Amino acid sequence: MNTINHQDCLSGMNTMKAESVDLIITSPPYNIGKSYEKRTSLDAYLAWQREIIKACSRVLKTGGSIAYQVGNYVDNGKVYPLDCMLFAFFLENKLIPRNRIVWHFEHGLHCTKRLSGRHETVLWFTKSEDYTFNIDPIRVPQKYPGKKHYKGDKKGELSGHPMGKNPGDVWQISNVKNNHPEKTDHPCQFPLDIVRPLIKALSNPDDLVLDPFMGSGTVAVAAAQLNRNYMGFELCHEYIEIANRRMGKEVFGFSEQLTMF
Ligand SMILES: C[S@@+](CC[C@H](N)C(=O)[O-])C[C@H]1O[C@@H](n2cnc3c(N)ncnc32)[C@H](O)[C@@H]1O
Incomplete structure (x- = not known):
């Protein structure tokens, strides 16, 4: 617990x-073909991912959730959205689909023979019908905060939730490029603003959050900031050192008011 293995x-x-x-x-x-992976055939990759998803499902508590963030597998100009390719593997483990969150960002490669990619996705599954879902900590401001019902039983009362609205399933969040404040030497970090709302909504304080592919430690940092326990695995020792440095720097002094959600 609270280590990256x-x-x-x-x-x-x-x-x-x-x-x-x-x-x-x-x-x-x-x-x-990123520096941390050996490119293989699509079939071999999918067979490996199938094993990973099965292992994730086994260690997940009843009542727990999996949020799996993926983009595209690209092969010689052919683009395969990984969420579509992996979806059936979650279903075969009896996991229940809850949301496909579209993460939209403004910056990235400029394509010349197809539209430039500006989104990735997070697939959210639960293990059972009874699961943790805390909407209040991730509410966002209403578009018209003072709007009231103008007729009927509730006339004069606020029509929207006073704590803000459900953030929906399309999240616009900057990706971690070179000038991003969270950027480390890891080539593919996801931003804390993707991870923090998932942790707030899908777990409670003192729960255990696992990231099997921990990279630069974004999930560990977010979990510690939000008083959850974390655990993870990472093959590259250099990334574990980056994660441990981030833990020291970004957990101490974190203020929830500064975050988007
Ligand atoms: C897409 S990156 C994850 C980045 C991470 N979300 C972050 O914000 O830094 C995938 C990571 O998985 C690691 N990895 C690849 N194969 C692995 C394996 N079999 N077991 C553990 N880690 C692995 C890679 O070294 C890489 O850091």
Whole structure:
């Protein structure tokens, strides 16, 4: 608990107790030849992901959630959205689909033979019908905060929720490019603003959040900031060192008021 293990996540998860984790948030390699992965055939990649998703499902508590963040596998100009390719693997583990969150960002590569990609997705599944979902901590301001019912029983009362509205399933959040304040030497960080609302909504204080592909430690940092426990696996020792440095810098002095959600 509260460590990042220098270990392959599949063998690591296979040594964990079944039903021991409250929430899994992760972003796996996409098999696109990044420095931390060895590109392989799409079939081999999907077979590996199938094993990972099965292992995640085993360690997840009844009542728990998985949030799986992915983009595209691209092969010689052919674009395969990974959420579509992986969806059936969650269903075959009896996981229940709740949302497909579209993460929209403004910056990225400029394509010349197709539209430039400006979104990735987060697939959210629960293990059972009874699950943690805290909407209040992730409400966002109403468009018209003072708007009231103008007729009927509720005439004169506020028509929107006074604490703000449900943020919906399209989130506009900057990706972590070179000038982003969270940027480290890891080539593919996801932003804290993707992870924090998921942790707030899908877990409670003192719960355990697992990231099998911890990278620069974004899930660990967000979990610690929000008083959750974390655990993770990462193959590259250099990224674990980056994550440990972030833990010291970004957890101490964190103020919730500064975040978007
Ligand atoms: C897309 S990155 C995750 C980045 C992370 N979300 C962050 O914000 O920094 C995937 C990470 O998984 C790691 N990885 C790849 N295969 C792994 C495996 N079998 N077990 C554990 N980690 C692995 C890579 O080294 C890489 O850091």
